[in-house]
Amino acid sequence: MGILVVGSVALDSVITPFGAKDDILGGSATYSSIAASYFTDVSMIAVIGEDFPEKHTSFLGKKGIDTAGLQKKKGKTFRWKGRYEQDMNSRTTLDTQLNVFADFDPKLSSAHRAQKYLFLGNIDPDLQYSVLDQMDRPNFVACDTMNIWIENKRDALLKTLKRIDLLVINDEEARMLADCSNVLQAAKRILAMGPKKLVIKRGEYGAILFGPRTIFTVPAFPVENVSDPTGAGDSFAGGLMGYIANVAKEDEISMRKGMVYGAVMASFNVTDFGVHRLGELTFTEIEARYREFCKMTLFEDFNKKDGMQFDLVY
Amino acid sequence: MGILVVGSVALDSVITPFGAKDDILGGSATYSSIAASYFTDVSMIAVIGEDFPEKHTSFLGKKGIDTAGLQKKKGKTFRWKGRYEQDMNSRTTLDTQLNVFADFDPKLSSAHRAQKYLFLGNIDPDLQYSVLDQMDRPNFVACDTMNIWIENKRDALLKTLKRIDLLVINDEEARMLADCSNVLQAAKRILAMGPKKLVIKRGEYGAILFGPRTIFTVPAFPVENVSDPTGAGDSFAGGLMGYIANVAKEDEISMRKGMVYGAVMASFNVTDFGVHRLGELTFTEIEARYREFCKMTLFEDFNKKDGMQFDLVY
Numbered sequence: 001m002g003i004l005v006v007g008s009v010a011l012d013s014v015i016t017p018f019g020a021k022d023d024i025l026g027g028s029a030t031y032s033s034i035a036a037s038y039f040t041d042v043s044m045i046a047v048i049g050e051d052f053p054e055k056h057t058s059f060l061g062k063k064g065i066d067t068a069g070l071q072k073k074k075g076k077t078f079r080w081k082g083r084y085e086q087d088m089n090s091r092t093t094l095d096t097q098l099n100v101f102a103d104f105d106p107k108l109s110s111a112h113r114a115q116k117y118l119f120l121g122n123i124d125p126d127l128q129y130s131v132l133d134q135m136d137r138p139n140f141v142a143c144d145t146m147n148i149w150i151e152n153k154r155d156a157l158l159k160t161l162k163r164i165d166l167l168v169i170n171d172e173e174a175r176m177l178a179d180c181s182n183v184l185q186a187a188k189r190i191l192a193m194g195p196k197k198l199v200i201k202r203g204e205y206g207a208i209l210f211g212p213r214t215i216f217t218v219p220a221f222p223v224e225n226v227s228d229p230t231g232a233g234d235s236f237a238g239g240l241m242g243y244i245a246n247v248a249k250e251d252e253i254s255m256r257k258g259m260v261y262g263a264v265m266a267s268f269n270v271t272d273f274g275v276h277r278l279g280e281l282t283f284t285e286i287e288a289r290y291r292e293f294c295k296m297t298l299f300e301d302f303n304k305k306d307g308m309q310f311d312l313v314y
Numbered sequence: 315m316g317i318l319v320v321g322s323v324a325l326d327s328v329i330t331p332f333g334a335k336d337d338i339l340g341g342s343a344t345y346s347s348i349a350a351s352y353f354t355d356v357s358m359i360a361v362i363g364e365d366f367p368e369k370h371t372s373f374l375g376k377k378g379i380d381t382a383g384l385q386k387k388k389g390k391t392f393r394w395k396g397r398y399e400q401d402m403n404s405r406t407t408l409d410t411q412l413n414v415f416a417d418f419d420p421k422l423s424s425a426h427r428a429q430k431y432l433f434l435g436n437i438d439p440d441l442q443y444s445v446l447d448q449m450d451r452p453n454f455v456a457c458d459t460m461n462i463w464i465e466n467k468r469d470a471l472l473k474t475l476k477r478i479d480l481l482v483i484n485d486e487e488a489r490m491l492a493d494c495s496n497v498l499q500a501a502k503r504i505l506a507m508g509p510k511k512l513v514i515k516r517g518e519y520g521a522i523l524f525g526p527r528t529i530f531t532v533p534a535f536p537v538e539n540v541s542d543p544t545g546a547g548d549s550f551a552g553g554l555m556g557y558i559a560n561v562a563k564e565d566e567i568s569m570r571k572g573m574v575y576g577a578v579m580a581s582f583n584v585t586d587f588g589v590h591r592l593g594e595l596t597f598t599e600i601e602a603r604y605r606e607f608c609k610m611t612l613f614e615d616f617n618k619k620d621g622m623q624f625d626l627v628y
Contacts, residue, residue: 087495181401183518184536204497205519208536213625215610217533222498222522256613296529297611299570311527 002041007121024274028121031231035238045069049077117245162194221267239265316355321435338588342435345545349552359383431559476508535581553579
C-alpha cells in the first residue's frame with residue numbers, strides 16, 4: 001500500500017568539517033518521502049515558497065513521489081542553516097527562517113484522506129492532529145516531534161500521541177518527553193502516553209524499538225565517510241514506514257525488518273550532503289546493505305545450514 | 315580451559331544518585347575474574363595491602379577463583395573514589411590512592427605461565443608486556459588499557475599491542491588511541507597497530523567487535539535500575555574471555571557469543587553497588603538473559619520453525 005507523508009520541505013545550508021553547501025533540498029518530508037519511495041508509493045504534503053526551484057519538484061516526481069500535495073505559497077521557502085562539529089554528533093543551528101512554513105495548514109484531498117499509512121513528520125502537534133482528523137481510517141500512523149514542541153506545546157502533543165501507533169524520536173527528545181534519563185523507564189512512560197510502539201533513534205549508536213513487552217535494537221552501520229548527518233533520522237523513519245506500508249503488516253517481525261531498512265537508508269544518507277546519496281540509490285544496494293546488517297548482528301547458528309559468511313563490505 | 319587474569323584489586327568508594335558505598339571490593343581484576351568465573355577456572359594476579367579484608371579474599375575463593383597470585387604487600391590497598399552524575403554516563407574521579415599498586419610487579423608461577431588464555435586488565439603497559447614475556451605459549455591474549463597509558467606511555471602500549479589477539483577499550487579510548495573521531499576509521503587504525511581483533515565498549519549503547527573484515531554489534535540490555543556502573547566494562551571483558559576460554563575456540567561465532575555473554579554480565583553488574591549482583595548470579599539467570607539478547611536482536615526468520623517469542627522479561 002502507499003503512504004502519506006506530511007512534514008517540512010526546506011532549503012538547507014549545511015556546514016560540516018568536510019564541506020559546506022547552500023540552499024540544498026532538505027526538510028523532514030523530503031528525506032522521509034525519498035527514503036520511503038524505494039519501498040512504496042509516496043504522497044507528500046508540504047508547503048514551499050515561490051523561490052522553490054522547479055528542479056527539486058521534478059526530482060521528487062522522478063522518484064515516483066506524488067507532489068500534488070506540495071502547496072506553493074506566496075513568500076519564501078522554509079530555510080535552515082546549521083553547522084556540525086568534528087565528531088558529527090553535535091550540531092548548532094545558525095539560522096532558521098520559517099517563511100511560508102509559519103502558516104502551513106495541511107489540507108488533504110480525498111485521495112490523501114483515504115491513505116492507509118501515514119507518517120507525520122516533525123511539525124506543530126496541532127497540525128499533526130488536524131491531519132489525523134482529516135484522515136478517513138488509516139491502518140497505521142507514525143509521528144515524529146522535537147524539543148520545541150515537547151517544551152512549548154506539550155498538551156497538544158499529548159493529545160496527538162493518544163491517536164498514533166508509533167512515535168519516532170531521538171534519545172534527547174525521549175528523555176525530555178518522559179522527564180527521565182534512563183532509557184527503559186523513559187520508554188515505559190512514553191508508551192503510557194498513548195503510542196502502541198516507540199522508536200528511540202540514537203544517531204551513530206542505532207535505534208531501539210519498544211513495544212509493551214518487546215525490545216528490538218538495531219545498530220547503525222558504521223560508515224567511514226560521514227559527510228552530512230542532516231536527515232538521517234527522517235531517512236530512518238521513511239525507510240521504516242515505507243517498508244511497513246509495502247508489506248501492509250505491522251506485526252513484530254515486520255516492524256523489526258522495517259527498523260533495519262530504516263537503518264540502511266540512514267547509513268546511505270549520511271555519506272553525502274543533502275539527499276544526494278539517498279536520492280540515487282538502487283534497490284540492489286539497499287538489499288545488499290540489509291544483508292550486511294544480518295551479518296553484523298547474528299550470533300546464534302540459526303542458519304547454520306546456509307553457512308553464513310560474516311565478511312562485510314565496508 | 316582456564317584463564318589467567320592480571321589487573322587491579324581495589325577498595326572503591328562510589329557515590330551515585332542512588333546511594334553511596336565506602337571501601338567496597340573493586341578493581342579491574344576483581345570484576346573480570348568474577349564475571350569469568352561463571353564460565354571457566356580463573357586464576358588472578360593482583361596486589362593487595364595489609365588492610366585488605368580477609369572476607370574479600372575468601373569471597374573470591376568461594377567463587378572458585380584461584381587467589382594464589384594475590385600478593386599481599388606492606389602498606390595499604392589501592393583505593394579509588396568516584397561520583398556518577400544523574401544520567402550515569404559521566405563520572406568524576408574524586409580521589410585515587412595507588413598505595414601498594416604503585417609498585418605492582420606481577421610474578422607468575424609455573425602454573426600461571428602455562429595458562430592458555432590471558433586477560434591483561436588495565437595496568438601499566440610495561441607490566442602487561444612483562445606478563446606476556448613470562449607466559450609459556452598462550453592461545454589467546456586480550457588486553458585493556460586507559461587514557462593515562464595512551465597519553466603517557468604510548469610507546470610501551472604500542473609494543474604490547476603488537477603481541478595481543480584482542481584489545482578491549484571504550485569509545486573515548488579508541489578515539490584517543492587512533493586520534494580519530496570516526497569509529498570505523500579508528501578501528502581500522504587500531505587493528506593496524508597489531509591486535510587481531512578489537513572490541514569497542516560503548517556503555518549503555520553496547521559494544522562492537524571489529525575483525526579485519528568483520529563487524530559484530532551487541533546492544534546493552536536496557537536496565538531500569540542502574541545503581542552503579544563501576545566495573546561494567548571489566549565484567550563485559552570477563553564474560554567474553556571466560557566464555558572464550560570455556561569453549562577454547564576463538565573463531566568468529568565463538569567471539570560473537572562471548573560478546574553477548576559479556577553484555578549479559580555487564581547488564582547484571584550495574585544493578586547493584588560493587589560486585590554485589592555480579593557475585594551472586596546463577597548460570598540459569600545468565601542463560602535466561604542470553605536468550606533475551608537473542609529476542610532483542612533477531613529480525614530474520616532464521617528460526618521460524620521454533621516460533622521465536624519476542625516477549626522479554628524486563
